[in-house]
Amino acid sequence: MARAQETFSKKENEKKRLKKKNDKEEKRELRLANAKKGQSLDEMLAYVDENGNISSTPPDPTKKKAIKTEDIRIGIARQEDLPQEDPIRTGTVAFFNDSKGYGFIKDSQTQESVFVHANGLAGGPIKEGDRVTFEVEMGQKGPTAVRVKAATAAA
16 A cells, blocks of 8 residues: 655645644733733723823822813814905916916915916916916815916015
């Protein structure tokens, strides 16, 4: 009778499988040995201090701050509570491509770039470096400058 052939790779795979099984069993026993069963409730509690850090000691009651319920706001501020900002802004044309009909204006107050399209021009053509006045509306991909006019020299 022929006996089953046991190749070197089969022996190695069996050794790896047994080693993995033994490692898993050792980890399980270690976890069971380090388990903290029978702890009291006080040992399991965690507290948050005045700085937002988790600690095992309860907070000091003398540092407690009183907050009025009227001061608590849930949600966002109503539209009339927000300060009205001037809708007309000023800026400098950072880039404008006449052939493609779009560019960018750098807002002089916020220093952010605002997209401008040729359809949003109200006071004739503009070029790079021009001082302009404009209004911002939300477009499909973000803020877009509309009603763009070249700023007068007196302004």
